[in-house]
Amino acid sequence: MLCCEIVSVGTELLLGDILDTNAQYLSKELASMGIAVLHRSTVGDNPERLRQTVELALSRSDVVLLTGGLGPTADDITKEVCADVMGFALVRNDEAEESMRAFFKTRGRPMPESNLKQADVPQGGIVFQNDNGTAPGMAMEKDGKSVILLPGPPNEMRAMFADKVKPFLAAKTTGVIVSHTVRTMGIGESDMAERVAPLLRLSNPTVAPYAKQGEALLRVTAYADTQEEAEKRMAPILSQIRGILGEYIYGVDVEDIQHAVVQALLAKKLRVATAESCTAGYIAKRLTEVAGASDVFDCGLVTYSNDMKEKLLGVRHETLAKHGAVSAETATEMAAGAKRVSGADVAVAVTGVAGPGCSENKPVGLVYIGIADRDGARAVRFETGRRDREFNRYVTASRALHLVWQSIQKY
């Protein structure tokens, strides 16, 4: 099995200025190709430490994939260090230079001359042209080991990996790792793990529980010569899991709850609308992350103030005065209002206390989610149990989307 190590380069990573989403993306992609990633490292723009990191990585892996440090500035030294470690000379690449000049031309901006440093590539190496930026990627191979360099900006890195590096790596692999992720809502990680405890001791396939932003997930992974064989190993395990956790499962291999909702709405030809107070657009934003959401979603109303809840959604003044904005009554009227205004089949509404401070003497993390569908309008109470504003808003949006998903199942 081919073994790959990921090295993320950049002092801005070690200072915490930047979140390293590249390492996750590459990990996922490599796993899907049956390539094992056993180590990842992060190191700053320091030649000596980068050299040591690359040498260690080469000593224990077949392929070392580096991201970052290919930029035009003097502290970008990834290429220089790797070429030196691998014994390659750097030479100016005409195609890269041309594409760099063209890139700036189409944007109507003058090209800073320092940019040309990016067109230097290892002599005898492989060059991956950059269709989304100026720094080309490259690969150097020696003694059965490969070092691959990718640019740091995620959009450039992802496009280059998918279009150019993936085929390059695919030629080196045998065997596949296949996995399926079972997604649940409404059950804790340890509770879930306890219920499927005997399965967690298996070795091929493996079953691993984990928690992710308020959801408990189970990942089932098998290794085999072919995809078919791997699937065959997993099928009975997946069916056992469905038997044990059925009521909590909203999908297998679905990307997230918003994808599950949009798929379900499309399948049943239904439309949804949103009315949001404390999540303030988060549900609409997540629904429309899914390409094609326009076929199931027309409008969302963010009513942050009480006035706007009355004006845009028709929540009654007395309801707000008597029960407050954070109440089952208000959530119910918000959902009914959103359904009426939009003409959608299902409407979901959220009102709650995201934090950090409490409001209306109601505790942080208390949320009411209203649902209006063909059975009328109602609300459920939900407590996140946390004080973290971003977490509370995310989890609340997830639960609201899950209630929409449950409502759709009836149609």
Add this chain to the structure above:
Amino acid sequence: MLCCEIVSVGTELLLGDILDTNAQYLSKELASMGIAVLHRSTVGDNPERLRQTVELALSRSDVVLLTGGLGPTADDITKEVCADVMGFALVRNDEAEESMRAFFKTRGRPMPESNLKQADVPQGGIVFQNDNGTAPGMAMEKDGKSVILLPGPPNEMRAMFADKVKPFLAAKTTGVIVSHTVRTMGIGESDMAERVAPLLRLSNPTVAPYAKQGEALLRVTAYADTQEEAEKRMAPILSQIRGILGEYIYGVDVEDIQHAVVQALLAKKLRVATAESCTAGYIAKRLTEVAGASDVFDCGLVTYSNDMKEKLLGVRHETLAKHGAVSAETATEMAAGAKRVSGADVAVAVTGVAGPGCSENKPVGLVYIGIADRDGARAVRFETGRRDREFNRYVTASRALHLVWQSIQKY
């Protein structure tokens, strides 16, 4: 200078199932304390590889901070491996057991017995009780080196670090690293770097350019005995940067554009409203990430379909028919409509093609942003130059927020 290394533990990280936000958080916190982070590693739930990683980290750093693998399941082995490397025995901790039982009791859920494994701590080590979950953190010290274990769930890890581990580490440090981040919009990273090129060669303070989600940033960092001395070193450099990049700078040390906007609105006692098509709630969501946004934001309208643009915002049917939804005319009318409906001082509207496919024969990445303020309503055209839906939506929301920020400066 104290040197710390971060090790993130978890096969789910290496498979790319989880994004490692913990490493970024810890990097930032440690940098702010004047603790150098020169390496970060990620390793799976594998005893042998974890042992090697911890031993390597101990050989080159004073403190090794590990996150993850303290959970209740059998593949959680971080504590066992670290205790073994450091030569500590594990014993049951009564306080941790009690707090664990109490944690489940307040949530009204039965505690799975497997959870008790989490109450084992190193004899002679330091225990950090977990106020937000069940796994306690811990520290083991020997021969001038420290190994610190923190739980993996970000909310538990962050609270424990801030409340307990930070004071523990602060006692070991001398000197401070202070940095300031200059945030710009509307200029590329290499163009910015070219303009401030002589500053990039300085050593204390250092000036480092980087790009982050469509913005070019400059980080100025100084190391000194005291905060005051560090500030003194940086002041002339910061003023030079303001002189060179002034027109592009929207803030120094402000968290992001939404914080800059909310602060500016609060300062001028103005209110903003949003009308969103392709960003579909993203602007509202980002504005309300800022605690206290309710003082400047009442409502947002997500009008994904043409019908809803007419119905909720009063965009004229002829405008949509003649110019299309993605046009300066529609953006202008959307902004004017949002200002009218909400009664806000400034309204911003967005309509564009987020991708992946094009629409109305208009290219992916084309966006019109409308602004309505006391000078009337108008729109600007903007091209992201990318095909990535999430990136296009994020950058468009950023630009829209920046236009609001620019509008506020006039008041």
